[in-house]
Structures are given as structure tokens and as C-alpha cells.
Amino acid sequence: MDTAPRYAFPEAIVSTEWLAANLHDPALRVFDCTTYLLYETGTGRPYRVGSGRPDYEAGHIPGSAFLDLQGELSDSASRFNFTMPAAEDLAARFAAKGIGRGTRVVLYARKSLQWATRVWWMLRAVGFDDAAILDGGFDRWAAEGRPTETGETRYPPASLTAHPRPGLFIGKDEVKAAIGDDGACTINALAPDLHRGENPRYGRPGRIPGSVNVPAAALLDPQALTIRPPEAVAASFAAVGADPSKRILLYCGGGIAATLDAFLLHQLGYRNIAVYDASMSEWAKDESLPIEQG
Template identity: 65%
Template sequence: METTSFRYPDALVTADWLSAHLEDPGLRIYDCTTYLRYTPGTGKPYTVESGRADYDAGHIPNSAFLDLQADLSDNRSGLRFTILPPDALADRFAAHGIGDDSRVILYSRGNMQWATRVWWMLRYVGFDNAAILDGGWDNWAIDGRSVSTTATRYPAANLTADPRPDLFVGKDLTRAAIGDTSACILNALAPDLHSGANDRYGRPGRIPGSVNVPAADLQIGERRLFADPGIVASKFAAVGADPAKRIVIYCGGGIAATLDAYLMHQLGYEDLAVYDNSMSEWANDPELPIETD
């Protein structure tokens, strides 16, 4: 039987590898953690809390902190985590020390989706030399590896943008994919949100015709390691996510979707897009169709 493996091994590193390379001069390590504090009954699905305080309390040595909402998103938008234009985003990354010759390692706490969001954003601006730390902070801390409380700030660098604008889509292109036999719309949210049993984002339900592979099911246990590539591949195959199709992935705000997108990229899917504002936008626009079980 053929064994499934990830296609881009350089885009995923282990804690052992990082421990051995912490002092590499060209390495740029970033804690990307953000927290969503769910607030039922308030009219908002969640409030956003920076992970900076936890970073200050202890982080992987030589790692800097990236604040996704404050530093890397379009704060003119009424929606959280809206993607910036690629040239502007490249400038933000460069200000945090990511340059054309950098080797970047990304991690987060509690859920690797924050690291995969930044990884997907780097690909969007045309930067490919970034990797996810498998298991992130959780796996690192469980093993009792070295921790620092000294904040790192890398010197500004020069990052040349070579945009891939098709990696993110808005509501219009997402709507156009409904009923398109050459496309597959995939929801990375939990099953109760997909079915409509939970109305966290506004109108309950899902984008019509979409299938469900929850991002949470692709990480294993308290260490938050990625599931085996064969298991991941079988989950996407089971819902009809054909690699020959255009795959549009969504979630609540374009974060969990990037974890699915990262793993699909690792499995060789080539035509992938993340719906940036996802259900935070879709569920609150009465002009857009929605369905429930």
C-alpha cells in the first residue's frame, strides 16, 4: 500500500529540529498567538485578545511576537483579521524582520491555526521559506524544553512582494463557486456550526453545498500535532474534496480555514483559496444564501 506523505517537508519542522537550530543566524521565529473569547448573547461572536501577555510570560528562545490583528490586518475593516493588500502586508512583515533571505518558523498556542494563518499570508505576498512548528508551543512546553522571558525584536529587513492574490477570495467569488461542478466549498468550522445548530456568527448554517472538515479534527491531542498525512488525506477525500477542483475554504473569520488550506497544500492540492472574512461576513449579509440541516 502506498504511504501518503506531506509534499513539502521544509514547510513543517519538529521541536527537535528547532531545538538544534535556535541559534541559526538567518532564522526568524515567531509566536503568532491570538485568542478568541466567545461572547454569546452580546451580538458579537467573539472578542479578540492578543497573545502578547503569554509571550511575555514565556516563549521559545529567540522568538519574536506577531500581533495578527494589531499589526498584520486591515484595521479599517469592520471585520476582524481582514487581509491587507499584499504590498502593504509585505512591508509589515519586513518591519518585523522577515526578509527575502530569511528562514521563518511560526508557532502558536492552543491551536496551530494562528501559525497557519500567518504562513498563508506569507505565501500570499510571495514568500515561501516559512515553516510551521508541529504542535507549536503546546508540544514544546509539554516536553519541558527551554523557555525565555526575554523579548526578541528582529531588525527590519527588505521583503520583495510577489503577490499571489488568488490565495484569498471575497464573498462574490465564493458565491460564484456555489453549484459550480469544478469547485468545492469546504467549511473548517465545527460540525454544530456547519449544521446550523450553533448560531455563533449570526444567521445559523453554512454556505450552500459546502462540505465539512473541521480544522480541530486535523490536530491530535494535547500536543496539537498534525494528524498523520494519510488520515488527513482520507478526511478530505471522504467529503469529495477532489484535488482536480478549485477548493474554496472558509470558517468564521479566515483563520481555521488556513489550517485546512495548509494541509491540503501539503497533500498536493494546487488550486486553493481562503474566503477571508468567512461566516463573520456571510452570515450577516441577508443577500447571501445560507442552508442548515
């Protein structure tokens, strides 16, 4: 019996070859999800959010539209970047962009897949499951010399009814309650220096007590930006004690990188996965919450 790790939902990871062959499918909706974090010092904030729209307009996959995560798909009333809106509100925003019943969605990004997986996790949270990530993103598409176009594509509005999965995003109280719980595994998707507390980017340096580190970047090939094979990804999670029988809580700086870990855990068959939406942007600044270093 073959017990080797595999990705349980291969239809949710599409290749550049597949996308090139299916671009003319009238049901297909392709989106560039690129956002940039522009790191700053001396400003009191960890980064400035930069839209990927200028790069999209300069050249994108033919027929693809643009999703502005911060400007169009986040709760503008929140004091944190990228906060998940209410499910019904978010479903309406997705529908206005052309995502809904009868459509097949492919999401891509530049420089990192985490922006595409963030939107994928948000779609899953409102009950839309016919979405996929472009493996390697725009970088792989461009490296292969595939065609691009300029300007902007807009899809006609669609119909999308929210069927919320509220457990996919959680807040600080649930994360705090999981500290010391043997039935839970809390994973930090940030870089190792942030996990160890050597970088004060988000405020108080350090990590959520008891959490372990599986950096999102380590789950991708560093050159091609493609997803690493299932056996390598499974080994990364097994090495930190992320057993499928446990509840897995994921965090990062602002709920973005954590979705790449979450997406791949879902692919590996984990069933109880949650992303802490505000992550260290909230935790590191709240003096009432515990933090550890080292």
C-alpha cells in the first residue's frame, strides 16, 4: 500500500502549461493578486502596503483581471491591514469581480504565492471551492516566455451566495486559549529571525509562546517559486510536531504568509486548520498577551 504523502486536491494547483491551454475557457476567471510589503524603519509601522496594480497594468497573463487585496477585499474599518470582511460582504465583493456560480477561478501573484493563497483561503472561508493557485505564479509564466498583455480586464459580475466556514479565520482569544494545549499546534509562518525574536518588525520581538516555525518561504522552490513536492512539505510540518490529529493554528505578520502554510496543510489532508487573521500585527503590540524569544 502506497503511504507516501500526496496532495489531496491536485485540481487546486494548476501549472502554467494547463493555464495556457485553458485561457480561452469562457468559464475561467484568472486574477493577479499581487501585493507588496514595503518595509520601513523609523515610521512606527512594520511596512507600507504597495499595490501590484502598476505591474499588472504593465504586463499580465492575457485575459486576467486584478484583485486589490488591501483596497477591495479587506475590512477598511479595521486598524490592521488585510482584515477579513464579514462573509456576506466579502462574497458580494467577489461576485462584483466576476467570481460566482459556474466560474472556475485561477489565482496568481508575483514574487510569492502567498498573496494568491490568501485570496484562495478567503474564497474557501465564504464557501467557494472552485479555485486554484497557479504554481510558480507570474514569475514562472514570464520565465517561460509566455505571452502577456497590458491594460485591464474586467469580468462581468457574477452571483455568489456566502456559505461561511467561520473556523478558517480566528482571533487572538482562540490563539491564547491554545497555548499549552496538547491537542493544538500553533505554527509561525514568518522567517526564523522573526520567530526567534531577533527582529522587532511588528513591535515586541518574539513569538506566541509554544509556537513552532515553518516559514512559508521554505515551502517553495527558491528559484522557480513552485510548490515543493508533497513529501518535502509533509516532512517540514512533521518535524515540528504538526500531527494531523491536532488542531493547527497558523499565524505570521498579518495573516498572509500563514495562508500558504494553511493551503499546503489542506492539500496534505489536514482538516482542522485556522489562520489567525491579525497575527503579530496585533499580538506583538498588545502588552496583555504573552510573548517569548530564543
